[in-house]
Amino acid sequence: MKNYILVIGCFILLGWGCKKKKAPEPPAQAFLIFPLKSSECNTGNDVDDNLTEVTFKWDLSKYTESYELRVNNLTTNITQTIAVKKTSAVLSLEKGQPYAWQVISKNSMVPETATSETWHFFNAGTQTEHAPFPVSDVVPKSGVSVVKDVNNEVSLTWSGSDVDDDIQGYDVYFGMENPPEEIVVSTSESTIKVSVVSDTSYYWKVVTKDKKGNTSDSGVFLFKVI
Numbered sequence: 001m002k003n004y005i006l007v008i009g010c011f012i013l014l015g016w017g018c019k020k021k022k023a024p025e026p027p028a029q030a031f032l033i034f035p036l037k038s039s040e041c042n043t044g045n046d047v048d049d050n051l052t053e054v055t056f057k058w059d060l061s062k063y064t065e066s067y068e069l070r071v072n073n074l075t076t077n078i079t080q081t082i083a084v085k086k087t088s089a090v091l092s093l094e095k096g097q098p099y100a101w102q103v104i105s106k107n108s109m110v111p112e113t114a115t116s117e118t119w120h121f122f123n124a125g126t127q128t129e130h131a132p133f134p135v136s137d138v139v140p141k142s143g144v145s146v147v148k149d150v151n152n153e154v155s156l157t158w159s160g161s162d163v164d165d166d167i168q169g170y171d172v173y174f175g176m177e178n179p180p181e182e183i184v185v186s187t188s189e190s191t192i193k194v195s196v197v198s199d200t201s202y203y204w205k206v207v208t209k210d211k212k213g214n215t216s217d218s219g220v221f222l223f224k225v226i
Contacts, residue, residue: 026112027105028062035121038133038161042124051092052123056101058116060087064105074098074134096125098133122163131214132162135206142221148196154225157191160208171207178203179220196225
């Protein structure tokens with residue numbers, strides 16, 4: 001009987017010894033908090049006549065060891081980055097400029113990262129009116145391959161915003177050349193359908209117009225029809 005118990009005990013110990021360690025989880029997406037989406041940020045601390053220090057904040061994301069904050073000046077297309085382990089960071093930004101920001105969650109134990117949404121804001125300056133933010137591509141995302149519908153068409157959908165909330169409309173450029181030079185439609189909607197053929201790459205961009213005559217250019221998006 002004692003020998004039987006010893007044998008069972010050995011099997012149990014061997015079973016425990018063979019258990020694999022759980023693989024580390026990839027980091028989760030961070031949720032942005034401040035500066036607010038499509039807003040004017042006027043809470044920064046003045047550095048000088050041209051710069052303010054802005055504090056960026058986001059929620060703690062699961063399985064994350066560190067964060068990379070990326071802030072892009074939409075006028076100059078210059079991006080500032082900073083790596084931190086906490087859920088906030090301070091950067092000096094030009095006054096009166098539009099910005100886009102996002103946070104990338106990282107963990108040194110895994111190769112995967114997670115990217116937050118991208119939010120736009122204006123860093124407050126002396127201006128009393130603002131140009132619209134450049135639109136974001138919703139569908140299709142730039143760089144993807146898509147399938148045309150039964151009518152040989154693809155839907156283009158974008159998201160636009162404006163601090164002044166006075167967007168008047170959009171000029172949509174579309175074609176096979178880069179950059180696209182033909183306006184295919186001027187619309188107040190945020191989605192259109194375009195005719196396409198298979199095995200072809202297409203380029204498109206959106207120019208946003210507000211009621212005061214201000215404009216913004218989305219830059220060129222790309223997709224391929226398969």
